[in-house]
Amino acid sequence: MTSFQRSGKTAPRLVQDIYEYDPAHPPATGRNLLADVPPVFPEYYNGPLEHISSAACRHNFVSKPAQSYVPQSEQGNTGASTKVSAVCLMCRYHLQVEVSSTPGIGQPSTRFSDHVHHLVYKSGKHRGGAAPEEVSPKGQMLEMFHYECSYLSCSVAVSLRFASPVLNDDRVRLLTDPEVLRQRANEAFAAHPDRLEGVAPPTPINVLLNLRTYISNALLDSQQSKSISAVNKRFMTCFGVEGKPCKDLLEFLGFSSKVCKLALEYVLAICNVINTSTRTKAFGNLLDRIRGQSFPIAINSRYFSMTLYTNLQRSSNRGQCYYEDLGVVEDMAASSIIEAFNRQVSVDPARTPVYLKCLKSIGILRGGEDGSLIDQAVQVAYSEGKYTEEDVVDAYKYFGLSHDDQRLTEESIIGKFYAYLGATTAVQETETRRQLWRIGDSRRSERIKAAAEESTTELTQPK
Ligand SMILES: [Zn+2]
Numbered sequence: 079m080t081s082f083q084r085s086g087k088t089a090p091r092l093v094q095d096i097y098e099y100d101p102a103h104p105p106a107t108g109r110n111l112l113a114d115v116p117p118v119f120p121e122y123y124n125g126p127l128e129h130i131s132s133a134a135c136r137h138n139f140v141s142k143p144a145q146s147y148v149p150q151s152e153q154g155n156t157g158a159s160t161k162v163s164a165v166c167l168m169c170r171y172h173l174q175v176e177v178s179s180t181p182g183i184g185q186p187s188t189r190f191s192d193h194v195h196h197l198v199y200k201s202g203k204h205r206g207g208a209a210p211e212e213v214s215p216k217g218q219m220l221e222m223f224h225y226e227c228s229y230l231s232c233s234v235a236v237s238l239r240f241a242s243p244v245l246n247d248d249r250v251r252l253l254t255d256p257e258v259l260r261q262r263a264n265e266a267f268a269a270h271p272d273r274l275e276g277v278a279p280p281t282p283i284n285v286l287l288n289l290r291t292y293i294s295n296a297l298l299d300s301q302q303s304k305s306i307s308a309v310n311k312r313f314m315t316c317f318g319v320e321g322k323p324c325k326d327l328l329e330f331l332g333f334s335s336k337v338c339k340l341a342l343e344y345v346l347a348i349c350n351v352i353n354t355s356t357r358t359k360a361f362g363n364l365l366d367r368i369r370g371q372s373f374p375i376a377i378n379s380r381y382f383s384m385t386l387y388t389n390l391q392r393s394s395n396r397g398q399c400y401y402e403d404l405g406v407v408e409d410m411a412a413s414s415i416i417e418a419f420n421r422q423v424s425v426d427p428a429r430t431p432v433y434l435k436c437l438k439s440i441g442i443l444r445g446g447e448d449g450s451l452i453d454q455a456v457q458v459a460y461s462e463g464k465y466t467e468e469d470v471v472d473a474y475k476y477f478g479l480s481h482d483d484q485r486l487t488e489e490s491i492i493g494k495f496y497a498y499l500g501a502t503t504a505v506q507e508t509e510t511r512r513q514l515w516r517i518g519d520s521r522r523s524e525r526i527k528a529a530a531e532e533s534t535t536e537l538t539q540p541k
């Protein structure tokens with residue numbers, strides 16, 4: 079997928095893709111939603127379209143305030159990064175988003191700019207990448223993605239870090255499986271019948287709430303290193319006789335056998351996740367952190383209808399692909415979509431036909447005022463000599479040729495052209511030359527283009 083490295087996506091698109099990227103469930107195509115940006119579907123592509131697995135998590139992120147840092151806007155561009163950390167309530171994947179800008183270069187602040195950032199993937203360590211993902215000391219899989227804004231006047235860079243859940247399935251089972259909990263509590267009751275008389279066996283939520291309390295105390299009161307008595311009633315019924323059945327788990331979380339030591343905040347977040355009654359505040363401001371400004375939203379909400387498709391339907395929906403290839407989202411205003419088209423063409427000119435096709439199709443899909451605004455941009459592109467791949471197919475047809483005819487040569491095409499030219503009127507000549515030029519440009523043939531432009535004299539014109 080190296081050929082996709084130079085294209086980019088707007089910040090709102092990147093945010094949308096972050097919510098849909100699930101490292102644990104890669105799509106059938108193997109395409110990496112965050113590194114292969116954006117997935118460009120060539121014309122007449124018949125392969126698998128799935129870019130999101132049907133098993134992928136639709137993340138529901140909650141923020142981790144102690145691992146987040148947002149500079150005050152009045153501080154201006156001090157070079158301090160904005161960092162937001164979060165964890166998904168559903169799959170327990172961790173995300174860290176860092177937005178930075180170089181002091182003194184380009185925009186005065188990472189938070190406000192006059193454009194929607196157009197982010198181009200630069201490097202990373204992840205599945206399917208040149209550099210593989212890393213493994214943390216706690217056994218978490220770590221993936222990194224780095225992007226830079228393509229505007230020359232802008233020095234904003236965005237880094238993403240995904241980390242797999244801290245607790246594996248076995249450890250979650252140890253904390254939440256009712257049968258395991260019942261057995262552990264019964265052992266405690268048998269070992270200390272007098273002490274535990276009348277104590278109810280814990281439910282999974284009791285165990286998690288207790289663990290959360292221990293971790294909170296350790297975090298907030300780390301200097302005091304409070305101890306938990308191993309024969310504490312609550313501790314024993316939740317974690318077994320003297321905590322022995324859960325010793326590995328507790329040590330993994332940073333507790334020593336006697337003393338409650340500082341555990342990392344992400345462990346606390348994990349408990350919050352499993353225990354959904356104590357959710358931290360919603361992670362709704364991620365978009366603001368990355369995009370740095372509010373982007374113009376399409377006024378007509380009917381565009382939203384397409385976002386209601388499920389992942390599976392979405393993967394086979396062409397309308398979705400047009401937005402995706404341009405690196406935009408469906409509720410963007412036409413002006414932003416046109417701007418994104420211009421950015422894609424400037425960073426990735428080789429795929430201009432694909433981008434023009436997307437722009438044109440979005441204009442047709444939207445119709446109305448947006449449609450005519452986009453159509454103006456399409457006409458400007460045509461006047462600059464741009465074309466879609468369909469236009470190339472039509473150009474061959476114009477001369478009675480087939481675009482996939484392997485026998486065609488420069489000579490035979492130019493020959494056809496002169497035959498047509500001889501039979502056309504002066505009015506039609508401009509169009510005939512335009513059609514040939516598209517064929518020449520798409521074949522990267524200077525000779526055909528020269529014939530279309532009639533700019534060289536060394537061409538041998540057949541009689
Ligand atoms: Zn998730």
Ligand SMILES: [Zn+2]
Binds near residue numbers: 196
């Ligand atoms: Zn920018």
